[in-house]
Amino acid sequence: MDQELLSKKELLDLTGISYGQLYRWKRKNLIPDDWFIRKSTFTGQETFFPRERMLQRIEQIKNMKDDLSLDEMADVFSPNPSDIxxxxxxxxxxxxxxxxxxxxxxxxxxxxxxxxxxxxxxxxxxxxxxxxxxxxxxxxxxxxxxxxxxxxxxxxxxxxxxxxxxxxxxxxxxxxxxxxxxxxxxxxxxxxxxxxxxxxxxxxxxx
Incomplete structure (x- = not known):
């Protein structure tokens, strides 16, 4: 069964984050590129996200942002570190x-x-x-x-x-x-x- 998707507008409305925050977190590798899914709709191309994983990730970022910098959070979400x-x-x-x-x-x-x-x-x-x-x-x-x-x-x-x-x-x-x-x-x-x-x-x- 296909994963449930969430539109960009729905994501911003549900989480209260801004367009700028979303793409700043993307640039900092807090949100993987492959979670930004481009799909054709009757209004043209729109961006969707895997609903459950995206909402969970946004919540994690919100909970961590007061204690960690964006770079430190990027390390938390990065692939396997070799020094551990x-x-x-x-x-x-x-x-x-x-x-x-x-x-x-x-x-x-x-x-x-x-x-x-x-x-x-x-x-x-x-x-x-x-x-x-x-x-x-x-x-x-x-x-x-x-x-x-x-x-x-x-x-x-x-x-x-x-x-x-x-x-x-x-x-x-x-x-x-x-x-x-x-x-x-x-x-x-x-x-x-x-x-x-x-x-x-x-x-x-x-x-």
Whole structure:
């Protein structure tokens, strides 16, 4: 199903921000270029946005702007920083994820004691999935394998993750955002998440 879109006029009316603020935040990379979607209407070309993600991002910016500069906020919303790493002990002590997620991760990656930011993203997404109760501990390694083998292919691009089941068989899929993935009617999506959202949440926890 197509994502629900929000027109520029609706966005400005709902959030109370100005046209100038919107495009200043765009120039500062607080809002991704690919969220500005040009579509033909009966009045000509108009700009639309992914409704849920855009409203959430505007709210985040409003909440952060008194404490952080635009450049600092841009770093929060940026792709994976290369200078962040944590030991497993640090992850545990700071309650970044649950012990269950740590156990699943360590079981798949024995001997790994320090995690890069990308590895922290894998672990955090696993934790989010397990917390829903829709994915079992035994299915966790499937999600990790998908991220470890294919997440790097999306460098510089936003991606989403779907976990689906059919006839007792589990499958994990990564896909580009914006983009849609379709399965036959017998396949059930049990977990879905946008990776950029997880990255932002993780950065706040690491903050």
């Amino acid at each position: 790493s944590l030991s497993l002990d640090d992850v545990m002590e700071r309650n970044i994820v649950t012990n269950v997620a740590l156990d699943v991760y360590s079981g798949r990656n024995p001997g790994v004691n320090r995690l890069s930011f990308e590895q922290l993203v894998h672990l955090y997404v696993l934790d989010v999935a397990l917390k829903t109760g829709e994915i079992s501990v035994n299915e966790g390694p499937i999600l990790l394998e998908t991220l470890e083998e294919h997440y790097g292919a999306f460098e510089g691009r936003n991606c989403g993750l779907k976990f689906v089941r059919k006839l007792g068989t589990s499958l994990c899929v990564l896909y580009s955002i914006p983009g849609e993935v379709y399965f036959d009617s017998g396949t059930k999506t049990v977990f879905q998440v946008d990776l950029p959202q997880c990255i932002e949440e993780l950065k706040v926890k690491l903050g």
